[in-house]
Amino acid sequence: MKNNNFEDQFRKTFSAYEPNLSTDDIWENVAPHLKQKKKRRFFFFWWLIGGLGLATLLGYSLKQWLPHQPMAATSVTKTIEKNLMPFTPVIDSEAETCIEPNNDLATALAMTAAPSIQHSLLNVSLNKTNNSIPVNGIKKTVAPSPSNTTEGSKILDSDATLTESNEKESTYKNIKEETIEKEVSPEEKRLKKKDQSVDLKEKKRKKSTEKKKKKKKKKKKKKRRIKPLKTKWKFSAQATTGPVAPIRIMTSNQNETFPNFRKENEKTIGGFVVSSNFIAQSPRGLVLSGGIEYMEFWEKFRYDNFEEKTEISTGTIAVVENAEGEIIETIRGAISTTTTTTRTIRHNNKYQYFSFPIGIGKAWRNRKHYWRIYGGLDFNLAFAFDGKIFTDSNVSIRAINRRENETLYDQFYKRKAGIGLWLSTEYSRPITNQLSWMIAPRIKLPLASITALDYEIKQRYAPISLQIGINYLINPPKKKRRKIKR
């Protein structure tokens, strides 16, 4: 009890104590060491990358999905050929026609008396028109149209030939200059070498001094750095589920009509996904994930089979009547009757995937909620198809089930769908200290086909899913509450 007397006194005096501090000085010392507010550009940059990734994936999948249109392509080529007709290249002799009548430079050239100026101006004008094509070192020009020839441009006829001769002269001069350079005395060469070596030494010195300065700066920076508080990795387990909308990518190497026919008769409906993941998040926001996922989606198979039957029977073909309308004679003969019966085959095809996705990404924390962007590889552990398919373009339908007939199944579908890529964004908000709910749109792009190698059609699905689930933090931060003794 007596102990507490002076301890209480200590506490009271310290709590009542108000030191005289100049906070301005403290602020001046503290301010330069504070981290500046992070710009939101960085956040948007990651979103931009994610968005671009999604867009490219979607674009690629759509490109694969859409049927080819060869007819449209041929029509385009024809129009191009038509347009090219008036722009046939004219060489040398028709060089004067390249100068447009409205070109101010050309008119100025026509007015000037000196041939050298004319020559230079002509070169400029030729380059500006973009019709000049150098062939074998001589400038050859392309006429935009034969109707563009004018009187003013005819004057330039002789000048066009001048350009050729002048260019030849210039090349000759260059050769001469080179030969002169070769005849430099050895003393001069030595001097030049010395100069070069001195320059190199100076450059090296400059580089070394710069490096030293940089090192000094780095050291200073290192000194200023203050170590952040120790934080741990966060480990969490996720359980999610949600709807799936698969994008079908169906192609054929042989005939595009068959996949198009299948697309018409097989309509994807949708499905669901269930997954559980283990996520490790570093204090700096690096996210590593791995887990297992089961996905199932359905497809509506519908095919209308028309059957026509013709029966020939005898009956009245024509009737002969008199003026009063009475039947005088009936003519009998063979009558053919056709009956069409439509038989619709309906079935719900089922696609099942069991996979192991692993990924890497980045997480941001804004007060209480988290944003994550991550993606990676998706290893398919098992795949199964159960339903009806068109085995070939002759419309023969077979029911395929992996459990019932494995040999038939292996002819058309694989048992493992192979590796794929996935990309996801995730938003989570806490419910309790350890639990948080989350929503995550996710896209997958399989790299391999699900169909067997022998089967004509190559088929795969890029599923887009919206997963909703619970995130359980395995190692929550310990809350240490202390009570001050009074």
Add this chain to the structure above:
Amino acid sequence: MNRKAQREMVDHLSPYLYVICRRYTEQHEDAQDLLQESLIAIFNNIKKCKADEIAGFKAWCRRIAINKALEKKRKRGLTLTTLPDIPLSMLPAIQSQLNVDDILKLLQRLPENQRIVFNLAVLDGFTHREIAEMINIQESSSRTFLTRARQKLQALMTANVKEKSIKN
């Protein structure tokens, strides 16, 4: 965080944290350095603070300041030796009024390990278990340091009162 808000927080927190820093240091300059380092650590890690109330935030700031002080001491090479347990004895009461400077002077006359334990246990309200974890000693040693610190402080305070009465 806004620079203006940070400036206001410096004004608000500095006196509170200075008192804590002063208790763990010998001189005013050291306390000021420690205060600055603590403030930097607070601002740079403010996102990690999960306190919803001011009291919780203040407690978090205090903890950072104490950690910084202990870290500094550890860097300087403070080794806290484990001591054998001693029985508690009743201590005489002190009835004089002491100001902060007197108390600080008294605290500074304590050996460093005793002063740290006294600060942590009596003035900051940590349990012996927590203190043992914080400064890496046994729980019993923490108790011993505290008892010795109390004994020494009692002795010092009685001497201080006597000196004052003689002067008067």
